[in-house]
Amino acid sequence: xxxxxxxxxxxxxDLPDGASIAVGGFGTAGVPWALVRAVRxxxxxxxxxxTNNCGVNGAGLALLLQSGRIDRVxxxxxxxxxxxxxxxxxxxxxxxxxxxxxxxxxxxxxGAGIAAFYTATGVGTMVADGGVPLRFGPGGETxxxxxAKEVRRFERHGRQQxxxxxxxxxxxxxxxxxxxxxxxxxAVFHASARNFNPDxxxxxxxxxxxxxxxxxxxxxxxxxxHLPGIFVQRVVEAREVVQ
Amino acid sequence: MNxxxxxxxxxxxxxxxxxxxxxxxxxxxxxxxxxxxVPAGIDVVVHSENGVLGIGxxxxxxxxxxxxxxxxxxxxxxxxxxxxxxxxxxxxxxxGGHIDLSILGAMQVSSSGDLANWAVPGVAVKGxxxxxxxxxxxxxxxxxxxxxxxxxxxxxxxxxxxxxxxRGVVDQVITNLGVFDIAQEGFVLTELxxxxxxxxxxxxxxxxxxxxxxxxxxxxCRVAVSExxxx
Numbered sequence: 001x002x003x004x005x006x007x008x009x010x011x012x013x014d015l016p017d018g019a020s021i022a023v024g025g026f027g028t029a030g031v032p033w034a035l036v037r038a039v040r041x042x043x044x045x046x047x048x049x050x051t052n053n054c055g056v057n058g059a060g061l062a063l064l065l066q067s068g069r070i071d072r073v074x075x076x077x078x079x080x081x082x083x084x085x086x087x088x089x090x091x092x093x094x095x096x097x098x099x100x101x102x103x104x105x106x107x108x109x110x111g112a113g114i115a116a117f118y119t120a121t122g123v124g125t126m127v128a129d130g131g132v133p134l135r136f137g138p139g140g141e142t143x144x145x146x147x148a149k150e151v152r153r154f155e156r157h158g159r160q161q162x163x164x165x166x167x168x169x170x171x172x173x174x175x176x177x178x179x180x181x182x183x184x185x186x187a188v189f190h191a192s193a194r195n196f197n198p199d200x201x202x203x204x205x206x207x208x209x210x211x212x213x214x215x216x217x218x219x220x221x222x223x224x225x226h227l228p229g230i231f232v233q234r235v236v237e238a239r240e241v242v243q
Numbered sequence: 244m245n246x247x248x249x250x251x252x253x254x255x256x257x258x259x260x261x262x263x264x265x266x267x268x269x270x271x272x273x274x275x276x277x278x279x280x281v282p283a284g285i286d287v288v289v290h291s292e293n294g295v296l297g298i299g300x301x302x303x304x305x306x307x308x309x310x311x312x313x314x315x316x317x318x319x320x321x322x323x324x325x326x327x328x329x330x331x332x333x334x335x336x337x338x339g340g341h342i343d344l345s346i347l348g349a350m351q352v353s354s355s356g357d358l359a360n361w362a363v364p365g366v367a368v369k370g371x372x373x374x375x376x377x378x379x380x381x382x383x384x385x386x387x388x389x390x391x392x393x394x395x396x397x398x399x400x401x402x403x404x405x406x407x408x409x410r411g412v413v414d415q416v417i418t419n420l421g422v423f424d425i426a427q428e429g430f431v432l433t434e435l436x437x438x439x440x441x442x443x444x445x446x447x448x449x450x451x452x453x454x455x456x457x458x459x460x461x462x463x464c465r466v467a468v469s470e471x472x473x474x
Contacts, residue, residue: 027316028316053370075370077370078368088368099373099375101380102334102376104330104333122375124409125410126407127375131406140365192313194327195329197329199330
């Protein structure tokens, strides 16, 4: 078994228009730069991205936004990502803002075959009650808002509490950045570059890992593997860092 | 009017809420600075929601690792005993009630402990980030913030006008003017910053303030950087 591809472009060559892609990374750590660049150089458009912060100013997914290739984003944070904020507020893209832990768990659940789960996060807010703007009009008016979700009471540690039903996320593709991967796709992450990567890896039908270093099968100690290769379909070596 | 505590002094005051053995999450910005003022003899483990448990101080240039950052994307170090986890595991720690204390910033806090800190409709959307998970998941939530907004409007209010981050989640608020518990009767002023009067607080607060200084007042204790203060 050898899941390696020659380069990032070859690994995403079959990416169709309208595909959904979950992308690992938090800030500039653990971002699959080479795969994102390959998508930019390829032709696919009308994409849905599932990502914590959709790139940072002038790098990563922000460049894909800039080139108008993204239609819809599921993310938790905008912060100082100017292009992301601009496109959202100008109505150029649809954005589903999701609490960060809910986003991670929706991906993990998607990969684990769980359709939905109840969490206390967001109860009593627009996330549960509905009303988070999904799409703005050109004049800044809200065209579409998130729907109200089911809220139920459960007992936890002997205390009754309200929880909101959140649905899992699965994607056509997932892009992962690892420190080391072997030819089976077993991957090791470094420090806080792990972040969303194991969660997005599980949620994708075709998960592509770009690793700083690709090694032969047997080199990685099974005890040290963070992401088992069963969640990975393609592997590319990419030394590339923040561009 | 006297401004009371500086932002750094507010961080020093908040650090006094830390207890030995706490696992604590510090929000982006001013809350992060609380880590610089952990009182002597107190051992806490700082969690960052991007997947670091056991954050240490800012690295020297030689020790900088671009893959080792906190949730504010600042370069950090990992202390002995640290661990790295995925985002879903990191939020299991938060949501599962394993974090003892979360210190967050806020745009508004209501007298029933509602927290608003993620969006100003029509003006700015920062996004939600980890704030909603921290607000409901941490065992205790302390807000540190300026008492008034930049435009002079009140931030401690009867009921939030901004979209909520969490309902009834805040336990305590520390501002440049003083320390407030959220109790059954609403905001309870327990401590004043030096030079600040109860009236100063009342005119700057958009809700009723009950005054209840503890019997052993902390008031007499000047908050200063690197000065510890026993209650």
